[in-house]
Amino acid sequence: xxxVIFGLGYSGAEVxxxxxxxxARVSATSREPGRAAAPPGVGMLAFGAxxxxxxxxxxxxxxxxxxxxxxxxxxxxxxxxxxxxxxVGYLSTTGVYGDRGGAWVDEASAVAPGQDRSRRRVAxxxxxxxxxxxxxxxxxRVAGIYGPGRSALDEVRAGRARRVVKPGHAFGRxxxxxxxGAVLAAAMQDLPAGVRVLHLADDVPAENTEVVAEAARLLxxxxxxxxxxxxxxxxxxxxxxxxxxxxxxxxxxxxxxxxGYRWRYPSYRDGLRAILAAGG
Numbered sequence: 001x002x003x004v005i006f007g008l009g010y011s012g013a014e015v016x017x018x019x020x021x022x023x024a025r026v027s028a029t030s031r032e033p034g035r036a037a038a039p040p041g042v043g044m045l046a047f048g049a050x051x052x053x054x055x056x057x058x059x060x061x062x063x064x065x066x067x068x069x070x071x072x073x074x075x076x077x078x079x080x081x082x083x084x085x086x087x088v089g090y091l092s093t094t095g096v097y098g099d100r101g102g103a104w105v106d107e108a109s110a111v112a113p114g115q116d117r118s119r120r121r122v123a124x125x126x127x128x129x130x131x132x133x134x135x136x137x138x139x140x141r142v143a144g145i146y147g148p149g150r151s152a153l154d155e156v157r158a159g160r161a162r163r164v165v166k167p168g169h170a171f172g173r174x175x176x177x178x179x180x181g182a183v184l185a186a187a188m189q190d191l192p193a194g195v196r197v198l199h200l201a202d203d204v205p206a207e208n209t210e211v212v213a214e215a216a217r218l219l220x221x222x223x224x225x226x227x228x229x230x231x232x233x234x235x236x237x238x239x240x241x242x243x244x245x246x247x248x249x250x251x252x253x254x255x256x257x258x259x260g261y262r263w264r265y266p267s268y269r270d271g272l273r274a275i276l277a278a279g280g
Contacts, residue, residue, distance in 0.1 A: 001019070001024040001025065001056050001057055001187070001188070002024070002025040002026075002027070002052070002054050002055050002056050002057065002084075003015075003016075003019050003024050003025070003026050003027070003055075003056070003057040003058070003059065003187065004026075004027045004028065004029070004045075004051060004052075004055050004057070004058045004059070005026065005027070005028040005029070005042075005058075005059045005061065006028075006029050006047075006058065006059065006060045006061060006062055006071045006075070007028075007029070007060065007061035007062040007071075008028040008029075008030055008036055008038055008042070008044075008061075009061060010145065010147070010150065010176065011061055011091060011142075011145060011176065011179050011180070012028065012059065012061040013037075013038070013039055014147070014176050014177065014179065014180040015059060015179070015180040015183050015184065016028060016038070016039050016042050017039045017180070018177075018180040018181065018184055019180075019184055020039065020041045020042070022184065022188075025043075026041065026042050026043070027042065027043040027044070027045055027051075027052060027055075028042050028043070028044060028045065029044075029045045029046070029047040029048075029049075030044055030045070030046070030047060031046075031047045033045060033046050047074065048074045050078070051075065051078060051082075053084075054084050055082065055084055055085060056084055056085060056086050056087070057085075057086060057087045057088075057089070057187050058079065058085065058087075058088050058089070059088075059089040059090075059091070059183060059187075060088075060089070060090045060091065060128070061091045063117075063120075063121070063124075064120040064121060064123065064124040065120075066120075068120075068123065068124065068127065069123075069124040069127050069128070072124075072127050072128065076127075079131060080131060080134065085134075085135050086135055086136065087135060087136045087137075087138070087186075087187050087191065088128060088131055088135055088136070088137045088138070089137075089138045089140060089183055089186065089187060090124070090125065090128045090137070090138070090139050090140065091140050091142055091179075091183075092121050092124070092125050092139055092140060092141050092142065093118065093121050093141060093142055094141045094142065094143050094172060094199070094201060094248070094250050095113065095115065095117070095118040095121060095246070096111040096112075096113050096118050096121050096122050096125070096141060097109060097111060097112060097113075097141075097248055097250075098111075098112040098113050098114035098115075098118065098246060098248075099114055099245065099246040099247060099248065100112075100246075100247065100248035100249075101247060101248075102168050102169070102170065102247045102248065102249065103248065103249065104248075104249045104250070104251050105248055105249070105250055105251065106199070106250075106251040106253070106254060107196075107197045107198065107199055107251075107252075107254045107255060108197075108254075114245075114246060115242055115245075115246075117242075125139050129195045132193055132194050132195040133193060134193055135193055136189075136191035136192065136193060136194060136195075136196075137194070137195045137196070138186045138187075138195075138196050138198055139195065139196065139197050139198065140179075140182070140183065140186075140198050140199075140200050141197065141198070141199050141200065141201075141250075142174060142179065142200040142201075143171070143172030143173055143174045143199075143200060143201035143202070143250055144171055144172060144173045144174070145173075145174060145176060145179065146173055146174075146175060146176070146268075146271065147175055147176025147177065147271075147275065147280075148176070148275050148278065148280035149280060150176075151215070151271070151272060151275055151280070152211050152212050152214070152215035152268075152272065153215045153218065153219060153272060153275060153276060153280065155212070155215070156212065156215045156216050156219055156221065156224070157219065161212045161215065161216070161224050162208075162212070162224055162227050162232060163208065163209040163212045163213060163223065163224050163225065163226045163227060164208045164209065164226075164227050164228075164229055164232045164244075165209055165226045165227065165228050165229060166207070166208070166229035166244070167207075168207075168247070169207060169208075169229075169244070169247045170205035170206055170207050170247070170249055171205060171206065171207075171208065171243075172201035172202065172205045172248075172249065172250040173201070173202055173205075173206070173211075173268055173271070174200045174201055174202055174263075175202070175263075175264065175265040175270075175271040175274075177264055177265065178200065178202070178263050178264055178265055179200055181261060181264065182198070182200055182255070182259055182261055185259040185260065185261040186198060186259055189259070196258070198252075198255040198258070198259070199250055199251065199252040199254075199255045200252065200255070201250035201251075201252045202252070202263055202265060202266055202267055202268070202271070203252070203263065203266040203267060204266065204267035204268065204269075205249040205250065206267075206268055209226060210268075211268050211272075212224060214268065214269055214272055215272055218272055218273060218276050219276070229244070
């Protein structure tokens with residue numbers, strides 16, 4: 001495997017680390033490759049530079065912009081013409097399902113984006129699926145990402161955590177390690193050309209109040225007081241408001257079955273406990 005990761009951010013760097021540990025060759029693109037904090041062993045490329053010979057797998061982590069998918073603008077023709085490419089992965093979002101009033105969606109559910117950025121994601125998914133006549137394409141719809149340095153534990157420690165009360169409003173989450181584990185499980189399968197939808201969301205969608213309370217309990221500090229959603233709304237950023245405007249529960253049972261991969265952290269409780277035990 002020679003994996004190229006377009007965008008070496010929080011998730012991309014973890015995929016790189018796990019792929020290197022499995023003996024893969026890993027390259028990654030950056031707009032400023034000399035300043036990128038890449039895991040040791042990753043070959044850095046300037047974004048837009050010609051890809052190395054023999055690339056077999058690519059993973060795109062960059063979100064679309066107003067003009068579409070930036071990776072496909074820069075590399076679409078090269079990827080379509082590649083003779084060595086076997087697999088493409090694209091990290092999308094569960095936001096493509098829009099608001100379901102708390103109902104469950106699964107991998108076969110129709111998309112129903114309710115916000116502009118989600119509509120751009122659907123368009124990007126369709127663009128990546130255009131390669132599926134040549135190679136295997138996996139569209140990963142990712143729930144809220146957390147992990148070391150980016151969890152409710154950090155929010156509680158910093159005094160920023162709030163227990164926002166909106167009964168029945170549950171968020172899906174996925175631990176960083178399980179994103180990488182599932183991506184690599186998919187990439188290492190011997191697949192024919194075609195497209196799959198895969199869900200990266202743990203087994204326990206949970207309300208904000210539960211997660212923050214659990215983080216406080218693990219840290220052995222007082223849990224922040226509850227704040228009614230209507231009161232919290234006034235101080236939220238536009239991005240936060242958009243997240244709270246939609247409510248859905250995301251099933252990943254079919255994804256785990258297709259990949260033969262079970263979540264290492266099937267709930268936020270497992271994930272937070274592991275982060276704390278590791279010193280995070």
